[in-house]
Each structure stands twice: as C-alpha cells, then as structure tokens.
Amino acid sequence: MTARIAAFFGLLTLCALAGGWNAWAYKGQTVVWPNARCTRYLMPSSFPTGAIQTQQFVGAMVDWSSIDACAFRFQYAVLPQDYPVDHFDGYSDTLAVAPEELDPGVLAVTYAVNSGASWYDMDMEFNNEPLVVGWNFVAQPTCIDEAMPGLNGFCFSLVALHECGHSIGLAHEPTGSETPGAPWIVCTMNPNYAHGGSNGVARVFETHTDDRVGARTLYPGTSAGIVDLATMNFSWSPYVGTPFTVHSSPSSLLPGAEFTVRSAIENLGSIDVYGVTQKMWLSADELIDPGDVLLADLLWDLPGGELIDFDLVTNLPYDIASRDWHVLTVLDPQQVIPEQFEDNNDAAYCVPAHVSQFAPEIIAPLGQYFGTAGELWTSPTPQLTRPINMGPTVWSLIASPPAGIVIHPQTGVISWANPIANQFQYMLFVRATNAAGTDTEILYLGIADSACIADVNEDGVVSAQDISFILAYWGSTSTIADLDNDGLVGAGDLAIVLNAWGGC
Numbered sequence: 014m015t016a017r018i019a020a021f022f023g024l025l026t027l028c029a030l031a032g033g034w035n036a037w038a039y040k041g042q043t044v045v046w047p048n049a050r051c052t053r054y055l056m057p058s059s060f061p062t063g064a065i066q067t068q069q070f071v072g073a074m075v076d077w078s079s080i081d082a083c084a085f086r087f088q089y090a091v092l093p094q095d096y097p098v099d100h101f102d103g104y105s106d107t108l109a110v111a112p113e114e115l116d117p118g119v120l121a122v123t124y125a126v127n128s129g130a131s132w133y134d135m136d137m138e139f140n141n142e143p144l145v146v147g148w149n150f151v152a153q154p155t156c157i158d159e160a161m162p163g164l165n166g167f168c169f170s171l172v173a174l175h176e177c178g179h180s181i182g183l184a185h186e187p188t189g190s191e192t193p194g195a196p197w198i199v200c201t202m203n204p205n206y207a208h209g210g211s212n213g214v215a216r217v218f219e220t221h222t223d224d225r226v227g228a229r230t231l232y233p234g235t236s237a238g239i240v241d242l243a244t245m246n247f248s249w250s251p252y253v254g255t256p257f258t259v260h261s262s263p264s265s266l267l268p269g270a271e272f273t274v275r276s277a278i279e280n281l282g283s284i285d286v287y288g289v290t291q292k293m294w295l296s297a298d299e300l301i302d303p304g305d306v307l308l309a310d311l312l313w314d315l316p317g318g319e320l321i322d323f324d325l326v327t328n329l330p331y332d333i334a335s336r337d338w339h340v341l342t343v344l345d346p347q348q349v350i351p352e353q354f355e356d357n358n359d360a361a362y363c364v365p366a367h368v369s370q371f372a373p374e375i376i377a378p379l380g381q382y383f384g385t386a387g388e389l390w391t392s393p394t395p396q397l398t399r400p401i402n403m404g405p406t407v408w409s410l411i412a413s414p415p416a417g418i419v420i421h422p423q424t425g426v427i428s429w430a431n432p433i434a435n436q437f438q439y440m441l442f443v444r445a446t447n448a449a450g451t452d453t454e455i456l457y458l459g460i461a462d463s464a465c466i467a468d469v470n471e472d473g474v475v476s477a478q479d480i481s482f483i484l485a486y487w488g489s490t491s492t493i494a495d496l497d498n499d500g501l502v503g504a505g506d507l508a509i510v511l512n513a514w515g516g517c
Contacts, residue, residue, distance in 0.1 A: 033198040034227030035184040042130040045182055049084040049232040051135065053180070055091045056108035059139070062091050065150045066169060070107065072218070073173035077181055080225045082283040084234035085181055100124045100136050105180065109141035118144065120172050120206065123179035135180045143167050153216050156363035159207055159246070160258045167206060170218040174201050175208040178220070183227050191253045198223045198320060199247055199277060205255040210247030213357035214299070221245070222279040226318040229283065238283035238317065242344045243357040245277035249322045258363050261340050265367040268333045268402050272366070274308065274325040278344055282353065283317040292346050293325065295338040299361040305341070306333060332399040335370035372450025373406055374398040379443060379456040382492045385466045386434035390498065392427040392456065395443060403447055411453065412442040432460040466496055467513035475513045483507050 037044045053074065060067040074087035089107075098106050115122060120143045126134040149158055149166035158165050178201050185204040187197040200223035201209045209221045220228075247256035261274045274293060280286055291313060295306040309325050340362040348355060376396045384390035397403045408425035410418065418429040420443070427441065439458040444451055461468075467475045469482040486494035486502040497505040 033186055034200070034202065034223050034230075035186050035188055036182055036227065036231060037125070037127070037184055039127060039130045043182075043231060044127050044130050044132055045231050046085070046132045049234075050086055050088060051105060051132070051180055052088040052090070053105050053107050053137070055089060056095045056106060057091055057093070058095050059109040059141070060091060060107060066148070067091070069150060069170045070173045070177075073170060073177045076174060076219050077177050077228065080220065080228050081236055081239040082234050083225070083229045083232050083236070085228055085232035087177070087180075098136055098138075100134060101126055103134050105135040105137070107137045107139075109139045112140050112142055114138070115140055120144075120167060121176045123176050125179065125182075132182060137176050137180060139172070139176075154211075156216075156246070156258065156361075159210060159216065160363060162206065168218070171201075171206070171208050171210070174218060174220060175203075178202045178224055181228060182231055183224065185254070186223060186227075187254050189254060193253060194251050195253060197249065197253055199245065199249055199256045199322065200224050200320075202227075203254050203256055205252075207247060207256060210245065210256055210258070212243040212245055212360075214359045214361050215356045216246065217243075217354075217357045219243075219281070219357070222281055222318045222320045225281060225283075229318075239353045240284045240286050240317075240350060241281040241353045241357070242286070242289060242315065242350065243279050243281050244342055244344050244360040245279060245320075246360055248275050248277040259360060260364060261362060261366050263366075264364065265369055266329065267369050267371060268329050268399060269331050270329055272308070272327055272329050274327075274340055274342075274362075275323075276325060276342055276360075277320065277322040278313065278315070279320040280315040280317055285314075285316040286350055287314045289313045289315050289345055289350060290347070291342060291344050293340065293342045295329075295333075295366070296341050297336065297338070299339050299341065301341055301343070301346075306330060306338070308340075329368065332401045333368055334401050334404075335368050337365040337367050339365050368402070370447060370449040371399055371402055373403045373445035373447055373452040375443065375445055375452050375454040377454045379454045380492060381438070381457040381459070382498075383459045383461065383466075383496070384429070384432045384498065385463050385496075386432055386460055387463055388432065390429045390432050390458070390460070393500075395425040395445070395454075397445065403445075403449075405447065407446045409444045409446065410441060411444050412440075414441055415439060427456070434460050434462045465513075467510040469494060469496070469510070473516070475510060475515060479510050480507065483510055 078086045121139045124136045146163055147166040148169040150169050154168055159168055183202050186200055186202045189204055199209050200221040202224055203209055211218050248259045250257040259275050291311040293308040308327055343359040407422050408420050410420045417431055420427045441456040442453055443456055444453045469479040483494050483506050489502050491502055494502040496509045
C-alpha cells in the first residue's frame with residue numbers, strides 16, 4: 014500500500030509522466046529494470062508452493078507480465094528456506110511480517126533501491142494480519158467484500174497487484190500532493206485501498222489502463238497490441254487517491270425524477286476502438302432480461318489505454334414499478350468488437366436504487382352512466398395515472414353505497430345485480446388505496462324504471478324525438494344514449510326505443 018524509496022547510489026526524484034502515471038527518475042532519467050526483468054524470491058514460510066496466497070501473488074506478477082506492447086516480465090522462485098532480509102543485497106525478497114514491523118495501517122510496503130537509473134533491489138513485505146481483519150483470498154469476492162474490507166478482510170490480489178506495480182518501477186497515482194477535490198485517475202497504483210478495484214460482474218483482478226500505459230512507456234515492447242474493453246467497479250471520488258464503488262443517486266426516488274449513474278469504462282489494450290456501444294438498465298435482479306428498463310444506449314470511441322469516468326444524468330420513466338432496482342451496464346453487449354477477454358465488460362452496482370410509490374391518482378372524471386331497474390349493470394374499469402407504480406391498488410366504495418352494489422377490490426369494476434330505480438342519480442364514491450395513500454372520485458349512475466329507459470328525453474312518451482336522440486349520438490360512446498350499456502350507441506339502442514314505443 015505504501016512504497017518507501019531507499020536511495021542506494023543516488024537520490025531519486027518523483028516524475029509525473031504523460032498519461033497520469035508516475036515513476037521515479039535518477040538525474041532526469043527514468044529508473045527501470047535492466048533487460049526489463051525483475052526476479053522475485055518468495056520466502057517459503059510466507060508463500061509456500063501451492064498456497065492460495067502464492068497463487069494469487071503469482072497471478073499478480075503474470076498480469077503485469079502480460080501487458081500487450083510491453084517488454085517487462087516478472088520471474089520468480091520459491092526459496093528452499095527463509096533468509097534474512099537485506100534491502101541492499103540485490104535479491105528482491107517477498108514475505109509477510111508481523112503488523113508491528115510496519116507503520117500503523119500499512120497493508121504492504123515495497124523497499125525500492127536503485128543503482129543509478131537501474132533498479133537494484135525491491136524487497137516487498139506484506140502485513141500478515143492487516144488491521145486485525147486479515148486477508149481475503151476469495152477469487153471472486155462479492156461487492157461488499159471488495160468495498161468493505163473491515164467485514165471479511167482485504168482482498169489480497171488487489172494489494173499484490175499494487176505492490177507488483179511498485180516492483181516494476183511505478184509510483185503512486187495520484188502522489189498525494191494534490192489539492193483536495195483535484196481530478197485524478199482510478200488505477201491499480203492509487204495509494205489507497207481498493208487500488209482501482211476489480212472489473213466486471215466476475216470481479217476480475219487486473220491492472221487498469223493508466224498502469225498499463227505506464228508499463229508500456231517504461232518498457233516498450235514489440236508484442237502485438239490487443240483490444241480488451243472493461244467496465245470498472247470503482248470510480249473517481251472527491252477523496253484524492255481513494256476510489257469509490259460505481260454508484261447511482263439519489264438512492265430513493267419517484268418515477269420521472271432525475272437519476273444519476275456513475276460509470277467508468279476503459280480500453281485495457283493498446284489498439285484504438287471506435288463506435289463502442291454501452292447500455293445501462295434497471296433490472297429486478299442482477300441479470301439482464303427482456304423486461305428490464307433501458308436507461309441509456311451510448312456510443313463511445315475508446316482509444317487504446319483510454320479510461321472514461323462519467324456521470325449519466327437521465328430521468329426515470331413516467332411509470333415504473335415501486336421496488337429496489339439493480340443498475341446494470343454492459344460494454345459491447347452484442348460482442349461486435351473482437352476482444353482478448355469478454356469476462357470484464359459488464360457491471361452490477363453494489364447498492365440498488367429504490368423507486369418509491371406514488372399515492373393513487375384516479376383518472377377523472379369517472380363519468381356518468383345509466384342503467385335499468387332490475388337489470389345487471391357493470392361499470393367500465395377505472396384507470397390510474399401511473400398504474401404500474403401505483404399498484405397493487407385496493408378499490409372500495411365509501412359513504413354508504415346503495416344496498417347490493419359491489420366493487421371488485423383488485424380491478425375497481427362496479428357491478429349491481431338488481432339496480433333500484435331512482436328519480437335522482439346515485440353518487441358512488443370510488444376510492445383507490447395503496448401503501449402510499451388514497452384517492453377518491455365520484456361516479457354518477459342513473460337507474461330508470463325498466464319501462465321508461467327508452468324515454469331518452471324524459472318527456473313521458475317514447476316517440477320519434479327519442480329516435481332522433483339516438484341517431485344524433487349514433488356510433489358514439491355517449492352514456493346517455495347507450496341504452497344497452499354495450500359501450501357504443503347503435504342498433505341495440507334503437508331496438509330498445511322501438512320496442513317501448515308509446516306511453517311510458
């Protein structure tokens with residue numbers, strides 16, 4: 014976590030080079046390993062052959078040794094026995110030590126010794142019980158494991174990658190001298206845990222773009238370039254050198270509200286790529302399904318070694334279910350672009366976004382309807398302004414409705430099997446209730462005697478004037494002229510008038 018520089022044959026100066034990464038210089042010349050090789054000697058009491066910590070440390074060395082267009086390579090050997098550590102003997106030892114042998118809070122330290130513009134010795138010591146919680150050796154930790162090491166220990170692979178970066182000659186990025194809030198680049202060489210973090214839902218531990226650009230510049234190679242797109246699980250924060258998990262805000266919001274999603278994407282390879290698609294969704298789980306809500310469909314140009322750290326600001330859909338939603342994002346979801354690896358293109362955010370529920374809002378007015386005494390009457394289905402978000406809704410009739418009239422609690426459809434005629438319209442108070450509140454609207458219902466329903470103009474006689482009334486509304490949805498309640502004024506309504514011709 015902390016690199017201490019010991020000058021052997023001369024003083025070193027920190028030099029910030031193009032791309033944001035930092036290295037060490039001697040008299041203006043960048044310090045590198047001769048022949049682009051560093052051999053590490055693993056103490057067997059700390060790193061026995063086959064042990065999980067040995068496998069993960071070797072994996073970290075392999076990652077640094079596998080950077081395209083970079084000549085640097087690690088070599089290593091597990092020693093037959095432990096030897097005393099000498100920071101100036103030319104052997105780059107790797108071991109674990111008791112916490113009291115390191116400064117408080119230090120997870121690991123690399124002692125770098127140079128001979129002019131060449132590295133000479135880089136002993137590396139890991140805290141064998143960091144901050145009491147210890148190490149986490151899980152190959153694919155959960156988001157919480159990685160972001161909150163106090164629960165299950167620090168991810169050893171992340172710290173091993175960081176220290177191996179020092180071992181090739183890279184310094185911290187940022188250095189720590191920046192002003193608070195200054196922009197900086199998320200990478201493995203960040204001074205504070207989680208050192209850039211992992212990539213993808215698979216939580217792949219690998220070096221990031223800034224680290225790789227630094228390695229290629231220190232040790233330019235002739236190996237073929239690659240394309241490897243990645244979605245990062247950590248992003249820039251206002252705290253210089255301390256990356257935060259990618260996140261969304263606010264944590265709780267209503268449909269239609271402004272929603273911000275932080276994302277970080279990178280091209281780990283050295284080959285430029287153009288027209289890269291990135292999609293973001295809200296999902297009920299951590300899997301992308303056809304029913305997920307698409308938040309954004311973006312298009313990027315990603316040059317080799319490029320990292321883009323950005324905020325997407327959008328608005329939630331007008332109507333979306335009230336629940337916890339997982340934020341998911343994928344680079345090149347159709348795998349159009351040939352890549353070396355495809356296991357690091359997606360990300361599932363640690364903390365879901367909670368969409369709250371609106372109180373019901375019934376689309377008003379509910380309207381005016383007519384029925385006939387003694388004949389079943391059924392209302393249309395009432396509608397809500399945001400039916401997805403406002404559901405589930407319980408419907409009810411309040412204020413003492415007439416005897417025998419009922420409402421379906423799930424659909425809100427009102428029915429009356431044996432309506433009773435009344436010279437005045439009934440006022441039905443329809444209430445919708447959900448966990449967020451209630452709304453009440455009035456439906457007006459007129460019930461006429463069965464013999465007089467055809468007297469549309471209510472002059473006491475079924476005559477040509479009533480036929481004219483029906484014809485005037487022909488083909489419409491007028492509830493006044495829709496005598497048979499089929500939703501449309503037509504032949505059925507005309508037949509009712511003709512069959513009741515005469516006195517009423």
